[in-house]
Amino acid sequence: MSVASAALALSATACGGKKSSDSSSSSSSEKSAAIAYDIGGRGDQSFNDAAYAGLEKAEKDLKIKGAEAEPTEGESEADKVQRLTELARKGNNPVIGVGFAYAPAIKKVAEKFPKTTFGLIDDTSVTGPNIANLVFNEEQGSYLAGVAAAKASKTGTVGFIGGVEVPLIKKFEAGFTQGVKDTNPNAKVLSAYLTQPPDFTGFAKPDLGKAAAKGQLDGGADVVYAAAGLAGSGAIEATANAGKWAVGVDSDQYNQAGLAKYKDKILTSVTKDVQSAVYNLIKSVQDGTPQTGEVRYGLDKNGVGLADSNPEYKKMAEVIAAVEKAKADIIAKKITVKTAP
């Protein structure tokens, strides 16, 4: 051990004056964009994967190079600053932080790289001339899910499962509950959260989602909406196995390979088009007109919405009519959806 520490101390004194990002400076001929992921990283079947899909599309369509970086568990703000600085200094433009946790770090780094555009998903608290805040009206999509759930339910009881009890997920709950109640004032909404912050395993552990869904099914729910990332797949499994309706989240989960076994019971999914948001930002930078300030994706721009891939869902004329009406009302601002329960 003393050898290792001695070596460490030696390298600490010997190689002063070099920064990690100096090593591979940008080759200015090749354009590149970078994504810094949220906890969970790629492969979460949800948020981070959607961001990656946007980058992948940009790589193909815009002929750029993509760079990615993942966080480590238990890291602090300094690590995020380090990660973004490294990505920016290597010449990536734009640099996109996936998730609100990047807000303080982007504030610090954006000032140091005024010529680089920074994308920040799910947060508008940090602004700047070279910061694009990519935000979504999750509550609007969830409202439509609430309308569909209330219409499709026979028992009058529906369930909501949130991954982690954070303000972002409360937006999903608020919209869903309002949608249910506006459609059927007598309906009951069972609500559960899998974990409390800073324990974010509620977005990652399918067994937690499964247990929570079982509880709600036992409580009489016959439609269960899970906004819980990867943990939501557990909820979908339990709900489908019980022969009840599940509602997916973020991407169209009916088409997700991992859930093919249960897709017949996936009524619909509340989509959140992180993919397009990421792609649009990269494209705007390539076109020389980088997005800046708040870029909001609501029902009107199809930034959020309700998927209709399930043929069973398409047969439910009454449900679809109610959803379409609610959608038109929200876009026409006849309905305002709450963002907190």
Add this chain to the structure above:
Amino acid sequence: MKKFDKDRLLLAAAGPALALVSAFVLTMIVLAASGVDPIDPLRIMIEQAGYEDIQVLIVNQAGIYFLAALAVAIGFRMNLFNIGVDGQYRLAAMLSAVVGAAVSLPGPLHVLLIVAVAMLTGAFWAGIAGVLKARRGVSEVVSTIMLNAIATSLIAWLILPKNFGVQPAGSNDLTTGDIPESGWFPAVSLPGGDIYGFTFVAFALGVVYWFVLNRTRFGFDLRASGASESAAQASGVEPKKMIMTSMLISGAVAGLTGMPLLLGESHTYNLSFPLGIGFTGITVALLGRNNPVGIFFSALLIAFIDKASAGLDTAGYAKEIGTIMQGLIVIAVVVSYELVRRYGIRRQQQKVGEELAAGHAIKTEKEVAA
């Protein structure tokens, strides 16, 4: 006497050295077995550690680990396993952030108040486990694990906007509000970044730890109780009081774990405040054999693995290699310390046996001569 000390020193160094070498070899085997070049990731990590911005990150992280490990080590010396450092520091950071944001005092006083609140909170949370142990004989292992879970829920409730939390406009984060600048701890600015001032406080605490443990009556009582409770009791040490005191001190130090970050970086407790440092602290304390110098170096080592492995991502390797390495170190530490301990005992027995035999031989010779 001197020779005996050298032996002991060698044996003490042999444990960690054996553990590290075998952990690194095992890591390379794992890498080779999974079809990855076993040398290149390690080379990249060492190269990463050469960069000055990474060095700053390593030192800052080491200071944080050092505090957590010190808290764990205090318990270990008394034969108490404080697994609750994790909950203690998070609750302490959260409550001290609330207090720090609520008041405005002149510079040093403001920082002192925040630190005092953190220490008191940590001590209080650990004290619950202490009372349960001293009064009811509840294993501190069980109670501190449960208190971790309770702390998580308590913090989640306290940080709701209807209680102490603040949700900044347009943000999906929850914070405890910003601590005014008078409550920031000055940092040492280097070209590679800022080293949190509290890092130096952390290392200074290591000296205090050494002094208290080795040069005071209390330290003696603590070590005696840890070595043999009944023997300590026979010589007038009250075990219940020792359990309480060491739990309180362990908790107070645990409460400081979040301070480098709170006073030097985030200036608020938010949803992305790191968790799990308390558990890493156990690794660091084990590896450092509860000795302040040992803990210092093992904190540096674990911090190095953490920060240097982050760069593996961009080089096309999985940064989880670092996690594997840390896990293997823990296993290797436990095994190698036990091996070295047994070897030490055997050697001692052998030596005593030899000396006895030699003494006997001399005696017989004398007898013969007479």
